[in-house]
Amino acid sequence: MASLTLNRVAWQMALSAAVATLGVFVFKMIKVRSVFAKLKKQGLPMPPWDYAAGHLMVLPGLLEKFPKGSQQSDAFTLLSYDYKHTDGCFYIDCWPFSSPLLIVTSPEVAMQACSQEHDLPKPAILIPFFAPLAGGPNLFDMNGTEWKRSRALFNPGFSNNVMQECIPHIIEEADVYVALLREHARKGDTFSLDVLTCDYMMDVIGVISINARLHSMTTHNPLAAAMRSSIQWHCQDEELNPFVRWNPMRPLVEWYNGRTMDRYVFAELDKRYEDWKNNEPATRAKSVMDIAIAAYMGERKASPKLDAEFKKWASAQIRLFLFAGHDSTAATIVYSLHMLSKHPEALEKIRAEHDDVFGGDVDSAAQVLKEHPEYINKLPYTTAVIKETLRLFAPASGMRGGKPGVFLRDKNGNKFPTEGIYIWIVHGAIQRNPEYWPEPHSFLPERWLVEPGHPLYPPKGGWRPFEYGPRNCLGQTLAMLDIKLTLAMIVREFDVQDQYAEWDRLHPSSGVKTVFGERAYQVAQGAAHPVHGFPCKVFSRKKSS
Template sequence: MSRYIENALDKRYEVWKNKDYSEEPESMMDLAIADFMRDRPTSRNLDPEFKKWATIQIRTFFFAGHDSTAATIVYCLYLLSKGPGILAQVRAEHDQTFGADITTTAQQLKDRPELINQLPLTTAVIKEVLRLYPPASALRGGMPGVYLEDKNGHKFPTEGLLVWIVHGSIQRNPNYWPEPHSFIPDRWLVAQGHHLYPPKYAFRPFEAGPRDCVGQSLAMVDIKVALALTIREFDFHDQYAEWDRQHPNRSGPKTVFGERAYQVPQGAAHAVHGMPCRVVQRPQTGHL
């Protein structure tokens, strides 16, 4: 991967040498090269140390985006398979937006990409999945004079410490979320003032503030597209019961918060044991 990225950087730099480096960058690679050229506008080649640094950043960006998005897609399919009523509503929403012929969905998205923004229930499902199963957490460096304060007014200094923001704990905290362990997409559809309405700053899968995830919009689009292209064509059924039968002496907890498909760290947080499942193609008769 590093060699591939380095070669791509060199090729892209050859193009950029003949451009105005102040032009709007078109990609993350362009951003890195534009930053390099501001300091070295006449350089014939990319500096090896800069190229090494840029390669590490781009590689991390690719990995973080793909791995966390993949984990979220898996949990979307899993939780929808456990909630047939919600699944039926999502499929109906897709029928209404794209029509009943699922073979046309991909072309419709190519011709009219704005359709992906006409799926409010699907978006609510994704947000609720991210609340229950955030694929990552965050780390922030403490600073002098910066304190964390609990509900009783006790202050905890952060200077010299790293503050670990555990999204899974915040987003299942019963002080902020009614029925915190339940899959309720309606949280994201109710009006402000409703008891289910999400509290401010308590939803943090992409973090919040000036250092929130730069790829969050892309991730949401990726997940919606994946669901639009699969959820009406296939049924997904987890096979944890079969996995447990085949591994009677396995170690580790059986469930977490009563859920068998709990998360374990594998890059991003993934479903334990790789989410064993069976995928069945649904019969298509021209109308779902």
């Protein structure tokens, strides 16, 4: 009898929970659909919509035009071409997979969304994205006074002077990267350039951020391994498979990785704090972490140990730098090499520029830059190649939260209300918008060398890989330095050849295999990376006599 009573109670509780869950689901659906019903009634731009499914029925047909696993933003880039009368901007309802969205593909509208005038916040939707990577509130998802204080503490660590002083450390890691490329060239094997380059940039950002050599290119490092694991397990909004999206193992893996990263960073913080105490007040800043500790301790009296709250805050920022500083930069290096391999005329020009600046042999750049680090600023064509690569292969996009009474306006006079809406600034779409960029899908480094008034001259606010406005990327100087230095050390010594034909032979499949004609299309893996890790071979060029 008691058993029957317990079973009845259990069933009643389960039924109540199910009804409550269904009630919450229906309430949220009605709330979101009501927003879109109002937008539709106002005649605002959006694909065909209905109350039951929103725009979910539109996506399957759109995604069929792209390879499985490609970025959802590429589909929205294509969809934006249907809304030229609104400068490419439109609303999307993909609930329950995402919040209500205003897709922005116009430079002018994007600048408004990121301006100080509207002061639109980073939305809460970013918090779960960065939580497993940073482990807490960080410079990317903070707002208001908290963000301003954190940014001010780290700004000095990313100044031009500090970054230039980092060149010898970057070269030290680049030497290992070059040695590994030489070994691949000697063996003639096919390997993932993206994986190797991610390890390389992780080692670079480790030195810059925490003044520690991670050696992740050649051995196991717990910090680097935990970060890469969290990125590989990461689930993004475009993942529609519920078994992948809600894999019960993910929270356990992310918790373990987060604990590993925090333990490592806490230990490094303690080391750097001891160094600060022993050398204060004339501390020689050796890393971003050193500068943050010095700035923080400048506001209080020294104590035997670092404050636990500061360590937790600092760990989140350092983990963010480790993620953002290596992930997108590595992908850009790979894509730069890929574009140069596909465009021999550009490869010839960049090699000629390096011959002029660094002279000597094909491997002379490292020694020259050690003696004259300022020479890294004498590479206009190299910079143009990088900027054009970033235009075609934007590593990420921007996101802002709407506000009551805030309307964004396009060049045609259309007004877009933002209340209750997340604003998705799709960098790839903006940077390939044919209304602003002649030959938008072509690789033309000359865009960045022409004078204002030339047809190819880039539109204001149209190039946004580091975002635009007061919340632009803190580490953009370091990223550009890393990429320029890496190209300077390898483009004269190696030829890179993708092996996608071999990959397709070994992994036969049907369906679409390119995005905008590119086989090495981007997939979401933290930042956007080349699909399949960019399988390739490298070949050594003969040294100059």
